[in-house]
Amino acid sequence: MKRTHLPLNGLRVLDAAARHLSFTRAADELAVTPAAVGQQIRALEDMLGVVLFRRTPKGLELTPETEAGLDALRSGFLExxxxxxxMQAGQSSLSLTIAAPRDISAKWLQPRLAAYAANVPDLKFALVAADDALDFTEANLDIAIRLASGPGENEGVALGAARFVTVESAAGGPDMRIDWPGCLESDQPASIRVADGGLAIEAAANGFGRAKVPELLAQADLAAGRVRQVGEPIMVSASYWLIAPLPQxxxxxxxxxxxxxxx
Incomplete structure (x- = not known):
């Protein structure tokens, strides 16, 4: 069934004018001019084909047509x-769905979520693995973390500097490259290939060689002394970003x- 187009602005003006029986007071309520109220009422009268108000020496009076529709109109506005x-109830819910690569989720995100939740009773999280074809609507996501050069078409904020660091076991290790899909290219031979940067850090900590990984990803392991940094940070184009479409x-x-x- 096709819905009739509703002139919502005009109906809102009609409701205010009918309550006040004054275009001036209706204009004050709606923060517009009395002339704008009059224009909306005339446009609504033209559309509906009825007269909505009588102008009398004492002021405005409602016509029978207006009186016949006011109760339903006000009930509709309440609805x-x-x-x-x-629709706004979801904003105050205590559940957040977050998409993030598995390595940054384990190494950086989860400890911070736990600390945040400790101060917000009943807060719940759903963590899902991020992929390149992230669809916020289909996945019902609130926010995501991506390793990228910017937020793209979404709103976003960078979580750290766009830098990689080279790490190896705290006890040292062979001058061999630990290979993973996001690593920087190197002429060094690879000692092991792993699935992501988090596993590359684990491989470095276990003595397989050196891993080039995002600085943010390595922070906790560097601070804990599980790995040590070799050389200076390497500036790159990508960093971790918190992103979401504007509504989220x-x-x-x-x-x-x-x-x-x-x-």
Whole structure:
């Protein structure tokens, strides 16, 4: 069934003018000019084919046609308000769905989520593995972490500098490359190939050689002394970004999470 086009702006003006029986007071409520109220009412009268108000020496009076529709109109606006509240309820929910690569999730994200949740009772997370074809709507995501050169078409904030570091076992190790899909190219022979940067750090800690990984990914292991840095950081074009489309980015729960993760 095709829905009739509803002139919502005009109906809102009609409701205000009918309550106040004054275009001036309706204009004050709606933060517009009395002339704008009059234009909306005339346009609505033209569309509906009825007269909505009588102008009398004492002021405005409602016509029978207006009186016949006011109760249903006001009931409809109450239903709209209920619908808006229902849609906004998700913003105040205590559940966040986050997509992130497995390595940054394990090495960086999860410890920070645990610390954040410790101060927010009943907070729950759903973590999913990120991929290149990330679809926020299909996956029902609130926010994601990507290793990229920027947020792309989404809103976003960088989580750290665009740098890689070279790490090896704290006890030293062979001058061999640990290969993983995101590593920087090198002429060194590879001693082992692993699936991601987190496993590359583990391989380095276990003495397989040296791994070039994002600086953010290696922070915890460097601080714990599990691996040590070799040489200076290497500037690159990509860093980890928190990203989300604008509607998700505007959610209160997402804003609070972004603030906690970037503090």
């Amino acid at each position: 709209f308000e209920e619908a808006v509240r229902a 980015w505007r959610q209160k729960k997402v804003k609070a999470l972004v603030e906690a993760l970037t503090a």
